[in-house]
Amino acid sequence: MINSSPITSWEGAEAIFTFADSPMGMAVCFWVMTAMLIVPLIVSYNAEEKAEIEHQ
């Protein structure tokens, strides 16, 4: 289990999102998201290339 909570009490809580107190945790999520945007584009390019060859 990952303890991602930035708070231990709701009293005076502000940023409550996962890893709000962990720059490393946020950075990992950010770069995972970036990869999740780039990989589908590469997959799409590959599918397009295949279609180009099949329909020449």
Add this chain to the structure above:
Amino acid sequence: MTPEEMQAAIEALQGLSSTNMEIFYYWCTGIMILIHAGFLMYEMGASRVKHSLASGTKNILAFAFMIPTFYMFGWLIYLGFWQGFTYDPVWGEFGLPMSAIMGPNMADQATGVFWGAFTLFACTTASIMSGAVIERIRMASFVVLAVILGSVVWNLAASWGWHPAGWLVTEWGYHDAVASGVVHTISGFFALGVLINLGPRIGKFNADGSANVIRGHSLPMTITGLMLIVVGFFGFIGACVLYNYGVNGGWVNIYGGPTTLSAYSFNTLMSVAGGMIGCYACTRDPFWMMSGALCGIISAAAGLDLWYPPLAFAIGFAGGYIGPWAAKQIEKMGIDDAVGAVAVHGVCGVWGLLAVGIFLGGYPGFSSWDGFDIPSINMTGQLVGAAVMIATGFIPGYVLSWLFNKAGILRAGDGVQRDGMDHELEGVAYPEEIRSH
């Protein structure tokens, strides 16, 4: 009532007002999604059967990629580049993806709501380009171009001309209340830059340069989609006004200047009607009649907070003539804009900016930010703004698509175009018996 009680009552009212503002804005964002439902129908209907799913998929992917990329860097650009190309780290920090307010935060009810609305504006820019390039652009390259347009280019222009401290506003008095320039002109001219490098669909032009009409497979779907875009525009336009309790005594435009919701209601409807009738009168074409609704509202959008409603109608009507005329000129230049996006958004957007200069000169500027004096509305400011919007849209669209074209990843090959772009996807749009053309 004691002074302390009075103060407490005022603060309670301000809190309630702020909450109402966020609710209003939140639902404007929801309504704006109808623009994308409309663009989806519009583009699929305007495509031939063999390309229809690819057109729809392209539209949906633009929407989907815009959201995370606008989170990653789009909001940051809008907040941080109001001075030009110089980054302001003080304001930019509020848009950093690792900022404490860029996620659930009990001390900040507003950031996510405003970010959401601006994200939907970004999605709109991508959808505008999307229609122009159907039936031959490669999917992945389109998505990259859409991200550059929606999460970099338009919001840079918006930071300059759609921001209380933007340099176009504070130095030139540029007035563009509902984004004739910062959304429509930018997107239309970005699309033009892409179209020049992308080239026409196979069969669009004959050897002598004359153009053929390539009909989409469902005009009813296209017309209904356009009507949905009009519905979605009410969300778009609603998200261009704010309720700023205690500052101007009520609603303010995107610059913080005083306005009313009534102004937007009057002039939105009047300009939509003017555009429809104008386009119908000059073309008698149902496609253009509904595109005329967009011509009308885009033509009136920059001054939507100030028009006398019959003047909004007339400006929309003129837009209804300008749109189809501009589309013909673009076609004569050998450019294949499949849905007239450059004409409707780019050219009518410029007309909207100039109309403000022609008819609204002398309205005093109003600054909601201390230390900034906004000049009165004037023609020079509108001309400078229009030139900046055209260049800011066209140059990156042209340069990027030129690079993609050189790399051979911009345009689908003749074989794929002949057999149908849908062959790159899993699934079919229609049963075999109506899939042949």
